[in-house]
Amino acid sequence: MCMRVEDHVILDIRKTADLVEITVDGRVISAYAGEPILAALLNAGIKVNRYTVKRHEPRGLFCGIGQCTDCAMVVDGQTNVRTCITPVKAGMIIKTQDGLSKEE
Amino acid sequence: MLQERDLVVVGAGPAGLAASIEAAKAGASVLLVDLNLKAGGQLFKQIHKFFGSSAHHSGVRGFDIGKMLLKEADDAGVETWLGSAVIGLFPGMKVAIEKGTDGSEKEVITLKAKKIIVATGASENVIRFKGWTTPGVMGAGAAQTMINVNHVKPGKKVVMLGTGNVGLIVSYQLMQAGCEVVALVEAASKIGGYAVHAAKIKRAGIPIYMKHTIVEVKAGTDHCTNRVVIAEVDEKFQPIAGTEKEIDADTVTIAAGLKPSAELPKLMKCAFTFNGVFGGMIPLHNENMETSVEGIYVAGDSTGVEEANTALEEGKIAGIAAAEALGYLDVEKAAVIKKEIWERLEALRMGPFGEARMAQKEKILEEYMEKIGTPVAEEGMVEDSDVNN
Secondary structure (H helix, E strand, C coil): CCCEECCCCCCCCCCCCCCCEECCCCCCEECCCCCHHHHCCCHHCCCCCCCCCCCCCCCCCCCCCCCCCCEEECCCCCCCCCCCCEEEECCCCEEEEEEECCCC | CCEEEEEEECCCCCHHHHHHHHHHCCCEEEEECCCCCCCCCCHHCCCCCCCHHHHCCCCCCCHHHHHHHHHHHHHHHCCCCEEEEEEECCCCCCEEEEEECCCCCEEEEEEEEEEEECCCEEECCCCCCCCCCCCCEEEHHHHHHHHHHCCCCCCEEEEECCHHHHHHHHHHHHHHHHHHHEEEEEECCCCCCHHHHHHHHHHHHEEEEECCCEEEEEECCCCEEEEEEEEECCCCCCCCCCEEEECCCEEECCCEEEEEHHHHHHHHHCEEEEEEECCCCCCCCCCCCCCCECEEEHHHHHHHHCCCCHHHHHHHHHHHHHHCCCCCCCCHHHHHHHHHHHHHHHHHHHHHHHHHHHHHHHHHHHHHHHHHCCCCCCCCCCCCCHHHC
């Protein structure tokens, strides 16, 4: 699945950043270094970022600007990382956050 | 000793950037702080051309205005901390800043500001229906950020809830990005935004369901949005049983207006007022954009939801007033510049939408004069010697 915006009539969407690999729940996906983690996930068709503590409900992108925390995931062992405002680095290990999860 | 700056500006959108530029050009030491990785606020997702006069960048796209402001701020010597959140304001004009993005080392730095300008913008309103938290349901602004800033589509088939200018413009921009907009849904009997934007949607043949709302979003086995149930509403905006229709879509974008983000002035006990036209509770301010607390200024959407150009002009006033209060600008000279800006603001607040905002702005200024008059120094000032650094 590719969800990148291509051939835009107004925007110049040529990417100059390096294409790197990150791992999401064991699956390796490609991402541009420096883009928000969430953008790479959406491109790969991954829309659930976490499940809530009490009712185990799925949550995904909602505000996109770091305010709502619905897109929080476990990144390199650290919980509650807002993926919409956290830039991709090569080799990141990302996991869907289950409830509060645990620091690893 | 705490680090000190003449002016700390919170939020690097059009208001915060304009305020920083004006104050820095006058000679103030300015620190501009923003949570995001890039300055410019929402300007970089506004890929449409602006309306208005040439004094207000008509015909220029939002992101180009953003680029101009970033360069001006740089040239004026504005110090900018990105990926940094102001997490509190404390007595003695102390600003606590958390520096560092999630997933990296963070540190909290507290510094002292002689003046503070709060330009923290607004947040999107939500409409709650069954399934509104399902992944795939998001703010229209969130979808706009994904396509225009991150260049990734939030989904393939989109239902837009709301036909104000945000709903109309983002629908069109989703189409430009390659998404299929399958329907717009509007509870009112009239389209909320400008006819010129609505015409683009109509020309594309997208159905606009008037007097309808979303009653439910259903998830598939992947836990994500896959069906959207809409229904007609009665005069009291209640869904009418038996009128439901199901739409095949994986994304719902909610464009139900915005409300001012003014938590920081609240922390400093600034006086507030409720204003429906401006989106909710807003800090009272005078013609200098100064709140009821001396030295704390507001500008842009955090003082009432409007648009980028009004935010820019209000930011300029706040920046000039702060520089003037700091002694960097001659009082008479500042008065002339501020008057010019207020006149430009008046020109912006015209037309069917603008006139209502103009009237409300005047009401807010009047209310300030009645209730506050002159700003007072904050309560509970803490002397430097009382604080262990």
